[in-house]
Structure formats: C-alpha cells, structure tokens
Amino acid sequence: MRIPQIQALRAFAATLVVVYHAGITSGGYIGVDIFYVISGYLITGLLLRELDKTGTLGLKAFYLRRIKRLLPTSFFVLFVTGVTAWYLYPATMRADLGKDIAAASIYISNYLFAFWQMDYQNLSAVPPVVIHYWSLAVEEQFYLFWPFIILALYKRGGRRTVGFGILAISIASFLFSLFQTSTEPIWAFYSLPTRAWELGVGALLLYIPQRIKFSQNYLWIALALFIYGTLQFRDNTPFPGTAALVPVLATAISIAAVHSWPKVLNSIGSHRIVQWLGEISYPLYLWHWPLLVIPAIYFGRNLTIFERVLAVLATLLFAELTHRYIEEPLRHAKLPQKTVIRGGVAATVISLTLGLAINSSYSDIVTLKDGKKISLQEIMKKPVVYDDGCHVNNGETTSPDCTYGVRGSSRKIVLFGDSHAAQWFPTLEKLAREQRFELISLTKSACPGAAVTKVDTGEYKNSDCFAWRDYAYKRIKSINPDAVLVSGFQHFEVPSQYSSRESWWREGQGKTYNSLRGSSPRIIYISDTPHPNRDIPSCIASGSLDRCNGSERSTPIFSPGFLKINPTSWLCERNCPGVIDGVVAYRDASHLSVDMARALSPNLLQALRNLGALSKTSDEQK
8 A cells, every 4th residue: 555645755766866966956866866765665564474474585586576576677678778878879878888887787886976976966077877877776785684674683682683683774774875975985885885875764754553643743843954055065965975954854754753744834845736746756766867868969058948948848758658558567467476577687788788789889980070089098199197097086185206208307387277277288298308407297186286266075175175275385495486376167157156257267276376476487378278078089089070179268267466478369260160170189078188188288388488387409509
C-alpha cells in the first residue's frame, strides 16, 4: 500500500533535482538526500517485517524484486541515452561517454566520478550525460550489503540488536562524512560510506513507537528546513557534512509525523498531480538530465530558459511513458525467477557492451578543410608543466622549484598565475631556449594572478589561493627577475558585493601589483585570451569549423602600475576562429593549445622587447 505523504515526498525530491539542474534553484540537489531517507525507511521496514514473520530473509526474492523494480527503467533510459549521445556527440567525447555508460551499467559510476574528481556541485562546461546515475549506484551498493547486515544483527539479538547496529553504523558514517567532507569533498559527495547514515536515519524511524503523537508544529519546522536548504544552499556549500542534516532531518520528521501532517500540507500532498509526480519520480529523475545536457552539447551552448522549459516538459512526457509501458508492467509481471535473472544479466551485458562500443568508436584523427590531418589527443595535451608537477592543484599552497630554458642565466623571467597563465608556458619555454634566459614557472589552478576574492567552491578555496600567492610573492622577491608575467582567467563568477567585473578584477590586480612592487623592474600583465564558450576540439570533430568561430573577446582589464600586453589581436580579426593558419587555437573551451601558444612566440617576443623585458641576443645583433 502506497502512503500518500511518502509519495508526496518523492514528488518533492524529484522536482527539486529537476529544477536544480534546470538552473532554477541553488540547493535542489538535496532531493537526493530525501530519496535516501525514504529508501532507508521503506527497505528496512520490508526486511524487518519479513524477519518478524519468518525469522529469516528470502534474499533471492529480495534481489529479484529489486531487479524488477529498478533495472528495466534504469537500463532503458541508459540505453536510449547512450545511443543518442553516441550519435549526436562529437568524437572527442566518445571515450569518456563510453566509460560513463559502462560504469553506470554496473552501478559503480559514483566511484568513477569521484576518481575523476568530477565536482557535482560545480560541473564543467561538458558534464557527463549520466552523472546522475551516481545516486543509483550508491543505493544499489546499499542494497547489496544491507540485507546481510540486518539479517546478521537480527540473528544475534532480534529487533533490538538491529536497532543498535543501525545506530552505530549511522553514527560512524556521519562522523566519517564530516571528516571526508572537510578533507576530500568530492569523494565525500559520491561514496556510500559517507552517505550510509542518511539511509540509516530512515531505518531508525522504524523504532519510533507508533503511540507517539507529533505536533503539527514539527511539520512546519520540516517545511522550513526544506525551504532553507533549497534556497540557501549553494554550489560551494560543503556537502554532505553537517549541511546534509537539513534535508535528512526534515525528511525524517515528515515520515515520523506522517499522520500529523497539517490539513493544508495533506491537501497539497494528496493532490492528483503531486501523487502522479510521486508515481513517476524514478523515470522522472532518470530522464531529466540527458534531456537537459544532450541538446546543450549538441548546440554547443547553454540552453535558453524557453529551451529548458521544453526539456522539463519532455522529461514529464518521457517519464510518464516509461512508467506506463516499462516500469509498471515489468514490475508487476508474473515472471519465472530464471527469466528475471536472465533479463537482468542481459540488460547489464547489453548496456556494458554499449559503453565499451562507444569508447572504442573514438577516432583520434580529424581532417581539416585544407586536407591537414590532426590528432585530437595532441591538440588536447596540456603544457609540460602539468606533467612535471610544476602546475599545482587545489589544496596545495607551495610550488616546486621549476626552472626551464637556460638555467643559471643572468636573465630571468617568472610566469605567475593560474591555468590561463600556464597556457603561455609553451610560448615562454620556446623563447627561453631561443633567447637564452631562465624561466621560472609559478602557476596554480583556479588561482589567477589578480588577487581576487572569488566565489568559494568546495574544490577551489580562496584560502588556498591567498596562501599560495603569499608564498609566490616571497619566491619572486628572492629571485629578483628581470620581468614577472602575470595573467589569469577573468571569467569567474563575480561576487555579489562588486558592482562590475572591472572593479572586482582591478582591485585584485592592484593587490598583486602592490605585493610584487620592488621585486622586479618590469611587472607585466597579459590580459586574458578570447573565450570560445565551446569546446574547440569537439567542435572540430563535429565537422563544422564555422561553429568553432566567434569567440567572446575578453575585455582587457589593467590596474595602474602594470606594463600591458593584450593578445586579442593575435587571435582575432573580424572574428576569433577556432583554427588559425592550420593551427587549432584552443585545447578545450578556454585554454590555448600548445601548438597555438608556440605559434604566438614571435608576437610575445616582440611585445616583451617593446616593454624592455628582452633585448636581442648577441647572435641576433651580429
């Protein structure tokens, strides 16, 4: 028997996730936590009732029910998504797409995305089309272990021992979640050990005596918590950690006080539209993300509001059709056990094979209009400072001693900033060898040379950047170079306290200049390169070079004191093409390719000479 209030919670949870991914709310990702509490409550209730009735668990029957309930819809959406993306995606994305589909098919995608450091709260411009399958992976992993744990505890001491065991597991999981959220936030977000307590809280609700009557005030508190999490949580909110207590406690209250819901909430929750959304919540969750992501990647841009509304409407249609013709018929079908097992194995093998086929279909070689053949992997290669460990990442506040060119030369140049400074490394490394100077590289991801205070994220923290910059300032002063070249990506989100990007960026530049003043006679700022707003290798692989043109020209922003270099004219004339004289300009949606950076070495050399940072070598003067 379905409980209308729990159906309403399912509808609410699915809606939150959909509107979050549609860009309407900032904290809608808490919908997943609502699902976890509901699952813990319902599944543990089924297990305990069977144990009380029979003294044991029919594990085979349990897993057969899970297969019939979850696998048909999951497989169908995964298969359709994989085939569609395979057809519409550019060749550069097929390798990762295939891995994602394969991982989702065997319910390990949560650990794949954690291993790849895929920040769910700050997804890249090209997010995985099945990243939402991570939550299914966590739940399936929970189902794999939970019946055995419950059975073992019950055999040892009945319901009471089960309750204490669940409590101990939940406390341990919660404490581990707190620890890992502060140390490895991405792993904390995706892993079962840091999420198990949420399912455990749902299970513990079964131990609340039914004779306890809850005041309706508790439900208003739960509603306030839901609203707070939905509207106040941001992409930079450390999660799960303590923040996950908000949706978990709100859901727990809503279930524990299920018979005390205020009349107005009961009226809303029992409305046929809400109940319908609860019925289709599973396919609704599975369909929404592919329908938002695939069109955006195909068109090479963010969807408009109107297009997102259409995607949500399509999600409702697809979810209803899937629920009506796949989910419900197969769930209630009277099938022999062997048929269910064979069907489950076949679905898994087919989707796994699809993923492997997509992965193997990736072609690295692309032919340009002039007949030149290029390797996409070569285009996408990062500068050698990444491989050398000289470009540092999040969490690091110092840099190794990295020098290139002519070591020990009396002429020294320092490159300082983030990855948009590091994109100039191939240019400078080439010049360092040719012009015989020593190049020192000091670069760190997401920490631009301009000392701006960014909107903090769980992965890249302002505190790390400030500590690293302070270290870099001291290093630069000790080197006393002939020139310091500063640069950075200026398209980060502008904090709300600033009236414009220009004022925010100039303030950060001013802080950097003041910190570097006196450390070198020439402190030079290279303004940011034009921003393609699309992944250029993928654009090229799609076969339509015209779609690769028209980059957004970055408005040069310079604070007083800096010597200035503006590279825009080197990359743009009437527009900003993705391929210039047979050289692919960008290795992704933002950074210069290594070949393009090297091709611009004459331009940068002349600019440095104009500023007095480099004079002609003795060989050139002859």
